[in-house]
Amino acid sequence: MSPPRTGPIVILTGAGISKESGLDTFRDADGIWARVNLEDVATPEGFARDPELVQAFYNDRRRGLQSDNVRPNAAHDALARLEAEWADEVFLVTQNIDDLHERAGSRNLLHMHGELLKVRCGACAAVHPWHDNLGAEHDCAACGETGHLRPDIVWFGEMPFGMERIADALDRCALFLSIGTSGTVYPAAGFVAEVERLGQAHTVELNMEASLGATLFRESVLGPATRVVPAYVE
Template identity: 50%
Template sequence: MKKKLVALTGAGISAESGIQTFRDADGLWEGHNVMDVATPEGFHKNPELVLDFYNQRRQQLQQVNPNRGHLILAELEDDFDVHIITQNVDNLHEKAGSSKVLHLHGELLKVRSTKNYNYILDWHTDLNFGDVDNKGNQLRPHIVWFGEEVPALEYAVAIVEKADILIIIGTSLQVYPAASLMNFANPDIPIYYIDPKPAQIYDLPNDLKIIAATGSEGMKKVQKDLEKLKE
């Protein structure tokens, strides 16, 4: 049986593909205050601005491709049972070929009803004010905004608890509750943490290997290391 490898990925892995992150720019995301475009209050105040913002992000996503970090994670499925838990709303893990991807913070290429959380549609074009669900309710981006619950968190915890190997890639470990997931790992498993500017990690009993590098460079090193961990 293949060992279960779980990867927690953040904005850093997608930054190499050209997708900007707001945390690198003092709370600005592509020139916008995060509170204006990534909160329920912002959407209520100016829905057209928010919809246009995500339309631009959706258009940008069509123009970028997975990088080596994404591709190595997909390649590892040959030897491991790979589960990816990502904070990212892009589809680059899927485009790279990964088959088990859990999006903690939603997906840019999906929309949902403002009244019914379970009414979710695939959406690859612009979403406009006036686009509604089957009961006439406005549609919104299928994104977990600040101040909203993370519905997939419980499922993510269950995945991490069963991991034989944990890899953390491209995250500042400042966004909760996602940052707390590593604390649910079995204390006996190895943890790799890849980031150009890795955060301080305290009180983890695990064998922790910190690799100060980009996702692509870090995953090349980890891929070699994992050769001896295959069953």
Template identity: 55%
Template structure:
């Protein structure tokens, strides 16, 4: 294994679950009582725009009731203290990494606190409710939608992620299911380029067999211990 200088970290729903954020798929494949097909696809947005907007409005409002946990804070500490290259890629759409202090951060599936214009693709910071019909300040179209990557849409900044995977010395996956692509394939790409690979998860993910090392347990325990170990 080459010396560790460049680190790529992927986080998923498991890291925010310990703060009280609902994981994507609950009992029966439901997301907070909704079928995924009804709230997280382009077809759902076309079919019932008001329902999709209400769903993400409710999730945005819920952020006020949750706080970053020890895992978020440990990653922010690593961001601040790691002298080499580091990129934290999250599948989560909450703002807990930011609130913990992480700076070298990329949201590949979008952000709850952002609105996207379906016409011109301009983005606006957004804190309040976003009912259908809001006017885009950039182009004037009534086309603002939640800035969320729906199933069937391309995740954001894949070019940046692929570049980071190619030069990573260490790839770490935290709190992910290993079931949603393209993120589920990152470990294989990292291995191909010679990176060490580590999984920190409550239970083995669907991609556990691809990792050189897996540590099972709560993110709030495992991540601070790993960061302490890495920083010495």
């Protein structure tokens, strides 16, 4: 099977695409939210209450992401090849904060929930690359303020990044592919409904199991990303 070559493609990815690279999903039985309370670590209120707990949560995940055994898998690779082949036609919107799409070679990519390897200054809003542990002792290179750096990540209640660009791409796409996401978290969970409302695009879900919005897609292929993504896009 391969995608119809009729125009722009928008691809939405979620944690499931990185599962076989060794990174946990959120809502599977062995997922992150089975171990930690999301209100404690993924909300601005949680960060205000206990910044050390939140920094430790992201410090652990930042270390894990940079460990030798976490690498892009066949699904990330297939999407990078698709972009290389179709150039400007492919726009990848990821909810993932890992850098596995970049490492695989994807370039036309938007991290709508931010990036684990970047920090943002709460005092001046500057964003910096960051590969080490982060704590209250660190200062911002842009404004010199100490103790205001936070992971450059979109928590619940915050506005995801790039929404205008995403809305524009959804309006124009001929194919919408959703990969490895449970369809639980908005606004990403609403993208398929938006594309179907406009009616101009084929919509496909590639996922281990049917997502919450599964019935909205015109086509569905269930299975692990490393098998179903290369098979679908090539």
